Amino acid sequence: MCDSCGCPSPGTTSYSHDHDGHSHSHSHGHHHNATSGTRTVDVHASLFAANDALAKINRDHFEEMGAVALNLISSPGSGKTTLLEHTIEALKGEIRIGVIEGDIETERDADRIRAKGVPAIQLTTGGACHLDAAMIHRGFHQLQKEAGGDNIDLLFIENVGNLVCPATFDLGEHERVVLVSVPEGPDKPAKYPKAFTSSHTFLITKTDLLPYFDFPVAEATREALQLNHHLKVIDLCATKGGEGFESWLGYLRGLVAAMKAKRR
Amino acid sequence: MEKVLSVTMEIGTLSGVVIDSFQFGFDTLTTGERLLGESNLIIRTPDAVCRCSDCGHVMMSSGIRTEQCPLCRNRLLIPESGDDLVLRQVEME
Numbered sequence: 001m002c003d004s005c006g007c008p009s010p011g012t013t014s015y016s017h018d019h020d021g022h023s024h025s026h027s028h029g030h031h032h033n034a035t036s037g038t039r040t041v042d043v044h045a046s047l048f049a050a051n052d053a054l055a056k057i058n059r060d061h062f063e064e065m066g067a068v069a070l071n072l073i074s075s076p077g078s079g080k081t082t083l084l085e086h087t088i089e090a091l092k093g094e095i096r097i098g099v100i101e102g103d104i105e106t107e108r109d110a111d112r113i114r115a116k117g118v119p120a121i122q123l124t125t126g127g128a129c130h131l132d133a134a135m136i137h138r139g140f141h142q143l144q145k146e147a148g149g150d151n152i153d154l155l156f157i158e159n160v161g162n163l164v165c166p167a168t169f170d171l172g173e174h175e176r177v178v179l180v181s182v183p184e185g186p187d188k189p190a191k192y193p194k195a196f197t198s199s200h201t202f203l204i205t206k207t208d209l210l211p212y213f214d215f216p217v218a219e220a221t222r223e224a225l226q227l228n229h230h231l232k233v234i235d236l237c238a239t240k241g242g243e244g245f246e247s248w249l250g251y252l253r254g255l256v257a258a259m260k261a262k263r264r
Numbered sequence: 265m266e267k268v269l270s271v272t273m274e275i276g277t278l279s280g281v282v283i284d285s286f287q288f289g290f291d292t293l294t295t296g297e298r299l300l301g302e303s304n305l306i307i308r309t310p311d312a313v314c315r316c317s318d319c320g321h322v323m324m325s326s327g328i329r330t331e332q333c334p335l336c337r338n339r340l341l342i343p344e345s346g347d348d349l350v351l352r353q354v355e356m357e
Contacts, residue, residue: 040355047349168280228340
């Protein structure tokens with residue numbers, strides 16, 4: 001059973017238990033100091049471990065459904081939603097897509113995605129600058145309802161626009177994609193290294209604006225690969241198609257095919 | 265148990281948690297609380313240990329981040345410890 005909502009889930013681990021009438025986490029030791037009357041409790045509970053455990057449950061959920069999940073991380077305005085709109089158009093009838101949108105306020109992004117005819121749900125954090133595994137857990141259940149029993153092959157999680165905190169939280173995604181748009185400048189990998197060291201793929205977006213900005217693609221690519229030479233780098237313009245956008249679609253098709261092969 | 269005397273946290277240098285902010289939040293949330301109002305927050309900052317993703321060399325890092333592996337110059341270093349936020353101990357009276 002799933003810890004947070006009671007849904008059936010494999011590999012669920014319980015990380016709290018009741019003992020002496022009170023609830024607490026993990027193993028621990030008690031030390032009593034008879035003379036001073038104080039009591040010391042060793043807890044040793046990792047506060048990130050709770051997120052990571054739930055992220056693993058999410059990953060199992062996605063795989064049960066046969067969905068490969070991508071977590072999109074970038075600054076606000078780099079073109080995450082626009083990329084998704086064009087991706088949905090391009091893969092219509094070929095790959096079943098679902099989207100979980102994260103923002104501080106408004107349903108706007110989910111509305112834009114629904115207008116493209118795919119199930120989408122909006123998580124509004126009300127101030128928090130990132131999504132965490134618990135939010136995705138609830139969001140995925142809502143998305144399953146919205147999908148009305150249809151399976152999803154490819155789940156996009158669009159994180160809150162921020163290159164800092166989202167990098168710390170595993171949501172249960174299979175691949176993490178970091179985006180930088182041409183107007184933001186090429187120094188983002190050097191300034192926000194964790195978003196790049198923790199990602200699988202680096203997208204340079206809005207390349208149609210290259211004639212108007214000083215953005216040496218080769219330099220940005222080199223800096224990102226210096227941080228993480230496993231990164232796949234794709235530069236593209238989502239609104240005008242072209243070679244880069246086709247590479248992106250090829251990357252997505254590859255991920256979906258690999259997940260299907262894994263389930264056979 | 266009448267009150268909490270101290271709470272001991274371990275905040276790794278790679279955890280992304282800002283110690284001053286954590287202290288500020290702790291002070292704000294515990295002020296006026298019956299159990300926690302007089303408690304001390306003790307913060308330990310263990311050094312990070314990283315493993316090179318290519319050659320497997322293990323290195324200590326007391327700074328924010330080790331730039332690259334001293335042996336093979338690879339920059340993708342996987343944290344083995346020092347990236348966590350851990351509640352270590354609670355002392356009560």
